[in-house]
Amino acid sequence: MPELPEVETVCRGLNKATSELTIIGAEVLLSRSLAYPDVDVTLTQGIKSRKIVTWHRRGKYLLAQLSQGWLGVHLRMTGQLLWLNQDIPLHKHTRLRFFFEDNRELRFVDTRTFGKVWFIPDNEAPESIITGLQKLGCEPFSPDFSEDYFRSKLSKSRRPIKTVLLDQGIVAGIGNIYADESLFKSNIHPLTLACDLTFSQVSALRVAIIEVLEKAIEAGGTSFSDFLQITGVNGNYGGMAWVYGRKGQPCRLCSTSIEKMKLSGRSSHFCPQCQKARGKR
Secondary structure, X not given: OOOXXXXXXXXXXXXXXXXXXXXXXXXXXXXXXXXXXXXXXHHHHHOOOEEEEEEEEEOOEEEXXXXXXXXXXXXXXXXXXXXXXXXXXXXXXEEEEEEEOOOEEEEEEEOOOOOEEEEEOOOOOHHHHOHHHHHOOEOOOOOOOOHHHHHHHHHOOOOEHHHHHOOOOOEOOOOHHHHHHHHHHOOOOOOOEHHHOOHHHHHHHHHHHHHHHHHHHHOXXXXXXXXXXXXXXXXXXXXXXXXXXXXXXXXXXXXXXXXXXXXXXXXXXXXXXXXXXXXXX
16 A cells, blocks of 8 residues: 555655646546545536646645645555556556646556545535545654654553554554564564653654655655556665565664564564564663
8 A cells, every 4th residue: 555655756746747737627437436426427527627736645645736626535555646648548447537638637547446536525625525534643744743742642552563653543644664664763673562662762763754754755655566656657665675575585784584474464574683572661
């Protein structure tokens, strides 16, 4: 699933390609990919002549502020937004198309059909329609993601820290890849209970989260599976990952073999030497 760096990469690409452009038409190829409204024609007729003012990212959601209303997208597992010429043959998993002048279009491609698109009317706030926005915690790059905030949230939880990092109500946008990477960078074992982290560990983890996410954005995200930038280019972070996807390979710091385990139904990669389990000191 695309995480914050991948969604941020797409957001920046969309702003570069589509800001101030007017949507001249749309086509729905798979109705269930349209989360709102539930009638295809409401989208195809309603979105005509709407200009894209700017794209925003909130957690893993993409939000296009239109001249009137909003367009929301969640890529989920395999969703892609691709900026293409209209004469390029359709991928068989193309679900929605948004048409622009000069023979250009924005295609929503989604193999497993978990992704969703919302067309939000003029008089509605995005969070009133996309209710998942109401449940999101603070953004890791915002001033709200302070050490005090993070420590307060972690101190109340007896869940493993890896599980807490995946909770979008704590910090928005972190997923499996960057949770593993951040825990490695801060030398914290993924099974460590959140409430057992010391002040120095919480501080180190907060800094690691920000640094890892910034590095991944610079690399254009990670393309371990379906993620592509809007031009169809892969992200480059995977080649520099510390632990994620590197089971059995030597740790880049100590050469110990990277291990993988299941935690809350998700894979977790870690170095057993650099991330030794420790209790509160």
